[in-house]
Amino acid sequence: MKGYEWGKGTVKCGFCGIHGHNVTSCSAVPIIYKRYCDKLEKDAHYWPSYPERRAKQEMLRRQIKSSTPKKKRRKARCSFCNSLKHKRNRCPKLTKFKAKVEKANKNWRKCFINEANSHGFGIGSLVSVPTGLIGDGYPHSEGSSVGIVSGFDKNKLNVFCSYDKGGLYSTVPAVEVLVEGETVKVIVSRMKADWSKGLIPHRSGWQFYEVLSINGDSAELPDEWYTTDDDDAIKWFFDNISMKNRDFEMLEELIQKWTKFDLPK
Ligand SMILES: [Zn+2]
């Protein structure tokens, strides 16, 4: 899911350059500030360096902030359904919605495995991979190599693959292929087959290569693969989705459709 992928480690501290926090919580600030104060004590004419000046500024800001009385907080609302009666972790609507997503997701995954197997792209299948996909391959390189479909990553294969409205809540379906000792991600719509439109929406645009099936195989996947356990993308979705979101209605429609989906026999 795009939102999940984009959300990973995107903050970077402008003070110390480390990922995962910003200057307002940076622990290097007080250290640099203390060092500056020590220098100033020894030499009253000491001229601070740029980081020392920034640290001084930031310490001043923190001091002002901690001495200003906090505004009275508004009563907390549920971040999923906006109710004043409970918070998100006790939201009955969210619990219900999660159960539906789980069911829909399981159905989608079953359909996906079904189609992947019947199109010759199940786990263990031999496929022909264009050279351009391997290593730092140039997209227009000619030739191909034989690879093997080696993995179906839960984070890249979920019911949101069939959400064709784009945005944070869409997933670009991709599978892992082992080729020339390297694992490459192949976008499912590049695997040449007649994928059902409801399952894998056709994406327009940049489609230079095609991955072809040479010899299909279809290893079984464990039951856990169909659940949302250890499923970081779905977890991210559950933590972030809100009924106020402008995508919600369309997402709900999609989920509703997939909970009722008749599985191919
Ligand atoms: Zn920092």
Ligand SMILES: [Zn+2]
């Ligand atoms: Zn609620």
